[in-house]
Amino acid sequence: MLIDRRGRVLSVSVADAKGAELPALRAGENRLAGYHLLHAHPKGGALSKGDLSTLFLNRLDAVSVIEARNEGQPGPVHTAHLTPPGTVGEEEDWRILPPVPVYQIDEFDLGAQVAALEEEIARASRTREAKKDRERALLVQIDQGEFDAEERLEELGELARTAGAEVVYKELIYRRNLKPGTLVGAGKLEELTSKAYHLDADLLIFGQELGAAQAREIEAATGLKVIDRTQLILDIFALHAQGVESRLQVELAQLRYMKPRLLGAGAQLSRIGGSGGSAAGGAIGTRGPGETKLELDRRRINDRLSFLEKQLEGVSLRREERRKSRERNAVPVVSIVGYTNAGKSTLLNAFTHAAEEPRRVLAANKLFATLRPTSRQGYLEGIGPVVFTDTVGFIRDLPKDLTRAFRATLEEIGDADVLLHVVDAASPGADTRLDAVNRILEDLGFVEMPTVVALNKADAAEPGTLERETERTGGVPVSALAELGLGELKEALADAVSAVQRQELAEREEAREVAAQYR
Numbered sequence: 141m142l143i144d145r146r147g148r149v150l151s152v153s154v155a156d157a158k159g160a161e162l163p164a165l166r167a168g169e170n171r172l173a174g175y176h177l178l179h180a181h182p183k184g185g186a187l188s189k190g191d192l193s194t195l196f197l198n199r200l201d202a203v204s205v206i207e208a209r210n211e212g213q214p215g216p217v218h219t220a221h222l223t224p225p226g227t228v229g230e231e232e233d234w235r236i237l238p239p240v241p242v243y244q245i246d247e248f249d250l251g252a253q254v255a256a257l258e259e260e261i262a263r264a265s266r267t268r269e270a271k272k273d274r275e276r277a278l279l280v281q282i283d284q285g286e287f288d289a290e291e292r293l294e295e296l297g298e299l300a301r302t303a304g305a306e307v308v309y310k311e312l313i314y315r316r317n318l319k320p321g322t323l324v325g326a327g328k329l330e331e332l333t334s335k336a337y338h339l340d341a342d343l344l345i346f347g348q349e350l351g352a353a354q355a356r357e358i359e360a361a362t363g364l365k366v367i368d369r370t371q372l373i374l375d376i377f378a379l380h381a382q383g384v385e386s387r388l389q390v391e392l393a394q395l396r397y398m399k400p401r402l403l404g405a406g407a408q409l410s411r412i413g414g415s416g417g418s419a420a421g422g423a424i425g426t427r428g429p430g431e432t433k434l435e436l437d438r439r440r441i442n443d444r445l446s447f448l449e450k451q452l453e454g455v456s457l458r459r460e461e462r463r464k465s466r467e468r469n470a471v472p473v474v475s476i477v478g479y480t481n482a483g484k485s486t487l488l489n490a491f492t493h494a495a496e497e498p499r500r501v502l503a504a505n506k507l508f509a510t511l512r513p514t515s516r517q518g519y520l521e522g523i524g525p526v527v528f529t530d531t532v533g534f535i536r537d538l539p540k541d542l543t544r545a546f547r548a549t550l551e552e553i554g555d556a557d558v559l560l561h562v563v564d565a566a567s568p569g570a571d572t573r574l575d576a577v578n579r580i581l582e583d584l585g586f587v588e589m590p591t592v593v594a595l596n597k598a599d600a601a602e603p604g605t606l607e608r609e610t611e612r613t614g615g616v617p618v619s620a621l622a623e624l625g626l627g628e629l630k631e632a633l634a635d636a637v638s639a640v641q642r643q644e645l646a647e648r649e650e651a652r653e654v655a656a657q658y659r
């Protein structure tokens with residue numbers, strides 16, 4: 141029986157011992173649902189775990205159970221109500237009151253308790269509103285036995301931070317086999333809901349890619365906003381996109397990702413439509429170059445997709461022509477590639493003495509700070525003028541919608557004479573990141589390109605790691621920030637460039653000889 145605060149009975153259900161269906165009750169974010177649930181345990185026994193989680197998940201005012209005696213007579217009544225949020229630690233989410241005999245059931249006065257609790261919840265939410273420029277997020281990474289699961293969780297934290305979230309909790313959940321509907325079990329979701337309640341968080345970020353149905357199911361079970369890593373990355377790209385081309389690329393990637401998820405997605409659609417997602421403001425997971433497009437129906441999404449594809453084709457054609465007219469290899473080109481946040485832009489600035497505006501390119505402790513390829517002229521001893529090109533950073537499991545959308549940008553890397561692969565030697569897992577970058581280069585068909593490895597952030601790296609990586613990769617330890625080792629790196633680059641030039645010379649020579657034979 142559900143009873144409201146005026147003592148009126150809202151609904152009565154009859155059920156077996158497995159439990160009853162509750163009507164859908166969703167409390168306002170800052171309040172309790174306003175109902176007291178009263179039910180019987182025909183086999184006796186006090187409040188069960190299920191009763192308590194019903195209390196918690198539905199934000200009921202209280203839950204009571206009447207124990208049935210053998211002959212069907214009512215026994216003692218057990219009651220529990222929620223405890224205020226913010227009480228982290230050993231404490232439970234609820235308080236169980238001492239049992240009372242059934243004839244005292246009328247004398248219950250939960251009014252004062254409930255009022256105090258609601259006041260507490262409202263106060264917590266007021267302080268949250270006051271200080272809320274960052275969404276508070278819980279992070280979950282499922283460990284299916286990958287060796288780099290910890291690193292992935294760390295990286296998810298960095299991504300969340302870059303997107304503007306405050307990470308209040310993160311957890312690595314070991315699970316060999318993912319549960320089809322929700323990835324993790326109901327108990328774990330309940331735990332996370334409880335964590336979010338106490339830590340005042342309303343965003344749950346998964347390191348795994350979630351299908352549309354999965355995200356919806358987890359949202360329904362937890363009442364939290366749920367997004368996955370891909371959405372987070374798309375969001376960062378949207379936040380950092382500047383200039384027509386990057387905006388088009390990001391919008392294309394977002395639409396491609398969203399399209400299958402918009403089919404019959406009531407909850408998600410209204411969420412996306414509801415919050416104004418301008419490029420700068422808006423809630424995490426909803427930002428984009430234009431928000432109204434996400435409310436369009438499928439046909440219009442398709443129209444928009446082909447429009448964007450055409451626009452981008454035009455851009456990349458123009459880019460290609462510009463590239464050709466620059467007369468290939470008149471000036472050698474060095475493309476700076478590497479994992480995001482490795483220090484590529486900082487190194488470009490150091491190489492081209494671009495310490496001052498406006499030549500300086502943006503370098504920041506954010507993932508994907510650079511989305512647009514930027515070229516600057518530099519100089520290599522023994523070679524002469526050289527063009528250095530900085531480009532978008534890589535990340536492991538780069539979402540495929542993004543790779544596709546940024547194809548033109550990425551392909552430009554292949555026009556270089558030499559690749560300069562920048563590695564952040566100070567971060568844990570420098571080696572797995574290096575491998576991830578190599579895998580992406582391989583996918584793009586650039587494995588055969590002459591490459592010089594720079595082990596950056598040597599100033600902050602552990603000497604052991606630095607030594608091991610130098611040995612393993614034959615890279616040059618440098619610090620772009622402290623400007624250490626740049627001379628050696630330039631020498632290595634000059635050697636690589638002149639090797640390429642000698643090779644080309646030899647090829648031309650050979651071609652001439654072949655031609656001469658036929659003359």
Ligand SMILES: Nc1nc2c(ncn2[C@@H]2O[C@H](COP(=O)(O)OP(=O)(O)OP(=O)(O)O)[C@@H](O)[C@H]2O)c(=O)[nH]1
Binds near residue numbers: 479482484503506621
């Ligand atoms: N300690 C240290 N920090 C560095 C060094 N080089 C770069 N950084 C820092 O690393 C962060 C990222 O640098 P960026 O140059 O923006 O990195 P990026 O590779 O261009 O990153 P994205 O464009 O986001 O992919 C910044 O906070 C830099 O100050 C270095 O040699 N030592």
Ligand SMILES: [Mg+2]
Binds near residue numbers: 484486502510531
């Ligand atoms: Mg950069």
